Amino acid sequence: MPVPEVNAFIPIQDIGGISGKTSRGRTYTRRSVLERLSERVNFLGPVPGHNPSLGSCWVWTGGLNKGGYATILGEESRSSELIHRVSFRLHHGPIQDGLVIDHLCRNRACCNPSHLRQVSHRENILCGTGASARQSRKTHCKRGHEFTPDNTIIKAATKRNPLGTRRCLECQRAEGRSRYSGDGRASYLEYRRKLHEKIKARKNA
Ligand SMILES: [Zn+2]
Numbered sequence: 001m002p003v004p005e006v007n008a009f010i011p012i013q014d015i016g017g018i019s020g021k022t023s024r025g026r027t028y029t030r031r032s033v034l035e036r037l038s039e040r041v042n043f044l045g046p047v048p049g050h051n052p053s054l055g056s057c058w059v060w061t062g063g064l065n066k067g068g069y070a071t072i073l074g075e076e077s078r079s080s081e082l083i084h085r086v087s088f089r090l091h092h093g094p095i096q097d098g099l100v101i102d103h104l105c106r107n108r109a110c111c112n113p114s115h116l117r118q119v120s121h122r123e124n125i126l127c128g129t130g131a132s133a134r135q136s137r138k139t140h141c142k143r144g145h146e147f148t149p150d151n152t153i154i155k156a157a158t159k160r161n162p163l164g165t166r167r168c169l170e171c172q173r174a175e176g177r178s179r180y181s182g183d184g185r186a187s188y189l190e191y192r193r194k195l196h197e198k199i200k201a202r203k204n205a
């Protein structure tokens with residue numbers, strides 16, 4: 001990845017400011033999003049520790065939202081937009097439908113276009129540092145069995161687990177067997193008894 005030599009936005013197109021009339025008949029003008037963005041970005045931000053060759057992040061100096069992202073009023077819309085999306089569009093063109101912008105630098109407040117790429121939502125999660133990403137990088141289950149295709153049960157994606165989850169077949173079998181012998185059997189029967197009680201209580205409620 002080439003390190004940009006110029007610390008400034010070099011948009012592929014200049015999207016001018018807009019002017020118009022408010023509902024009360026006042027005229028207003030809004031400067032271009034590029035102008036407003038440039039003013040509030042520090043082009044000599046930190047260099048990402050995990051990948052110094054990326055060069056400096058271009059960091060928003062204003063406030064950040066709860067997720068750590070920065071927003072700005074977009075060029076046409078009246079609502080605010082994430083600055084890294086605006087910056088991506090200014091430099092690389094429109095963002096494809098259904099794709100999200102991934103920060104190679106992992107700095108959410110950064111809008112350096114060379115740190116941004118568009119990826120699918122799934123890819124974005126896999127490249128991240130979140131729980132799903134960590135989980136999916138594991139090659140063995142918690143008891144040390146390898147996740148080979150034969151030994152892996154894939155569970156469907158849910159809202160909480162957007163990538164779906166993997167289950168170790170060997171562990172699942174062991175759990176199944178323990179239901180039919182010794183202590184495992186006793187605790188399994190106890191679990192079933194409680195479950196039935198719960199269901200009954202719910203029905204009577
Ligand atoms: Zn960055």
Ligand SMILES: [Zn+2]
Nearest residue numbers: 141145168171
């Ligand atoms: Zn296992």
